[in-house]
Amino acid sequence: MDLFAEIILDHYKNPRNFQILEKADLEGQDSNPLCGDKLHITIKVDENETISSFGFDGEGCAISVGAMSILSEEIIGKSLTEVENFENEALYDLIGVEISPGRVKCALLGLSLIKKLIKIYHEQKK
Amino acid sequence: MQEFKNIKSSFPIFSNNPELVFLDNASTSQKPQMVIDAINEYYTKYNSNVGRGVYKLAEITDNLYQSGREKIASFINANSANEIVFVKNGTEAANLVSYSMSGKIASGDKIVVTELEHHSNYLPWLELAKRKQAQFEVIPFKNNQLSEIDQIINEKTKIVAVTQMSNVLGIQPQLQEIMARARDVGAVVILDAVQGIAQKGLDVKAMDVDFAFVSVHKMFGPMGIGFLYGKSELLENMPAFMTGGGMIKELNELNTEWLEVPNKFEAGTPNPAGVYATIKAIDFIEEIGTENIYKHNVSLANALREKLAKISQIRLLGKADTSIISFTIDRIHPHDIASIFANNEISIRAGHHCSKPLMNALDLNATARISFQIYNNEKELEKVLESINEVIKWTSLLK
Ligand SMILES: Cc1ncc(COP(=O)(O)O)c(C=O)c1O
Numbered sequence: 001m002d003l004f005a006e007i008i009l010d011h012y013k014n015p016r017n018f019q020i021l022e023k024a025d026l027e028g029q030d031s032n033p034l035c036g037d038k039l040h041i042t043i044k045v046d047e048n049e050t051i052s053s054f055g056f057d058g059e060g061c062a063i064s065v066g067a068m069s070i071l072s073e074e075i076i077g078k079s080l081t082e083v084e085n086f087e088n089e090a091l092y093d094l095i096g097v098e099i100s101p102g103r104v105k106c107a108l109l110g111l112s113l114i115k116k117l118i119k120i121y122h123e124q125k126k
Numbered sequence: 127m128q129e130f131k132n133i134k135s136s137f138p139i140f141s142n143n144p145e146l147v148f149l150d151n152a153s154t155s156q157k158p159q160m161v162i163d164a165i166n167e168y169y170t171k172y173n174s175n176v177g178r179g180v181y182k183l184a185e186i187t188d189n190l191y192q193s194g195r196e197k198i199a200s201f202i203n204a205n206s207a208n209e210i211v212f213v214k215n216g217t218e219a220a221n222l223v224s225y226s227m228s229g230k231i232a233s234g235d236k237i238v239v240t241e242l243e244h245h246s247n248y249l250p251w252l253e254l255a256k257r258k259q260a261q262f263e264v265i266p267f268k269n270n271q272l273s274e275i276d277q278i279i280n281e282k283t284k285i286v287a288v289t290q291m292s293n294v295l296g297i298q299p300q301l302q303e304i305m306a307r308a309r310d311v312g313a314v315v316i317l318d319a320v321q322g323i324a325q326k327g328l329d330v331k332a333m334d335v336d337f338a339f340v341s342v343h344k345m346f347g348p349m350g351i352g353f354l355y356g357k358s359e360l361l362e363n364m365p366a367f368m369t370g371g372g373m374i375k376e377l378n379e380l381n382t383e384w385l386e387v388p389n390k391f392e393a394g395t396p397n398p399a400g401v402y403a404t405i406k407a408i409d410f411i412e413e414i415g416t417e418n419i420y421k422h423n424v425s426l427a428n429a430l431r432e433k434l435a436k437i438s439q440i441r442l443l444g445k446a447d448t449s450i451i452s453f454t455i456d457r458i459h460p461h462d463i464a465s466i467f468a469n470n471e472i473s474i475r476a477g478h479h480c481s482k483p484l485m486n487a488l489d490l491n492a493t494a495r496i497s498f499q500i501y502n503n504e505k506e507l508e509k510v511l512e513s514i515n516e517v518i519k520w521t522s523l524l525k
Contacts, residue, residue: 009523009524012524013523013524036477036478036485036491036492037459037461037491038491059491060459061459061460061461061462061465062458062459062462063461063462063465100465100468102465102468103461103465106461
């Protein structure tokens with residue numbers, strides 16, 4: 001696994017959308033029990049459930065922060081349903097480096113939390 | 127360190143992984159050939175269940191199982207083999223005691239643990255306190271030692287749980303001080319000897335602890351076997367933890383009578399192969415001597431610590447003269463440090479090491495941890511330093 005990969009390094013150094021949004025429609029936190037990563041996510045959607053803005057903060061390793069930052073750029077403008085169906089492999093492709101089995105949880109920390117928040121959001125709307 | 131030059135060849139993991147530098151020994155130790163052979167020998171020559179048969183193999187297994195108890199009793203200086211209860215690991219032992227002692231704890235009583243504890247000697251006591259509405263207090267760890275021992279352990283205290291050696295820092299807290307105070311107030315002391323035993327030995331008589339527990343996989347033995355030591359009178363006065371086969375004398379509909387200690391605490395089919403391998407693991411340790419093992423590990427740790435101390439970006443935790451080094455490096459997560467090491471076939475651990483209370487006390491989420499064992503050597507330190515340099519190079523890209 002290549003931690004030096006340009007994309008990860010860039011996003012780890014300067015995470016995009018690294019701020020918590022006020023009055024978010026979806027909001028939640030999660031942590032990775034293995035390494036103590038912490039993640040706080042906020043999402044705003046428009047009336048069509050399209051993500052209009054996304055913000056996160058937290059503390060973590062290069063893989064978890066890098067993956068979250070990369071994903072954040074990808075999902076703004078997408079609908080919640082599209083994001084719910086976003087495949088893990090698609091995220092690995094975006095990250096561009098091979099994720100060793102021991103680091104899968106780090107890479108997926110953000111995506112899993114987002115999917116969880118979307119599920120809760122839809123359940124509450126019912 | 128001369129005398130251990132060839133010891134690596136006793137561990138087949140290294141001939142199968144010639145490049146491997148294994149520095150995650152606080153997590154589990156590698157196994158010498160004689161331990162691995164014992165498991166094979168047991169299943170190929172003696173396999174049968176314990177305490178259930180009259181035929182020859184059953185007799186052999188019973189004898190092996192009993193001789194394991196005796197071996198351990200003499201290794202840890204217990205009064206009798208009946209003070210040794212076999213379990214699957216240290217975690218099970220702590221849970222056993224915490225459940226079986228439930229009846230002795232009432233609301234208003236106090237249970238004390240320390241900030242150095244692994245979750246397995248912390249959570250069972252926290253849960254017991256919750257079940258009984260008892261007070262729960264943690265002895266803080268400050269300036270590399272436990273503090274406020276005498277204030278926190280008071281007349282209300284019924285149980286004190288303490289580790290022989292921290293799995294994060296390698297530090298051995300002040301057991302004597304704790305014992306003295308616990309004796310004053312009549313509290314029972316349970317010692318987590320999981321990290322300590324292979325390096326510092328365990329003398330339950332000299333320490334005078336009431337209970338102690340061990341996972342054999344950290345002392346060159348197999349996984350899936352551990353033991354609990356308990357003073358006879360305490361074990362005899364505790365009810366069974368798990369119930370089932372192999373632990374009962376009488377059963378008439380609703381009436382039960384348990385077997386004597388220690389069988390009372392060993393419900394279900396035990397692990398005689400593991401016990402046989404434990405005997406061999408103790409043989410292995412006794413051949414080298416725990417003092418020599420510890421001396422070797424500490425001298426490697428001190429040598430590395432000295433080198434790491436010269437690198438300004440590194441924050442070293444704990445103190446010298448221990449066999450475990452926990453550290454952090456500015457601007458890089460410990461998990462990423464471990465990944466860079468892993469790329470170079472060096473196994474180190476990153477995370478909270480099942481020690482959240484200590485992480486909170488240190489104001490950290492995680493550390494990188496290097497822990498030594500008898501098969502490590504000075505040449506491996508050079509490889510560690512190469513990886514450290516690579517990490518530092520990486521962090522400089524983050525500026
Ligand atoms: C100090 C200490 N206590 C207890 C344990 C728990 O051991 P086990 O997981 O084998 O039950 C460990 C293992 O990491 C440890 O280091």
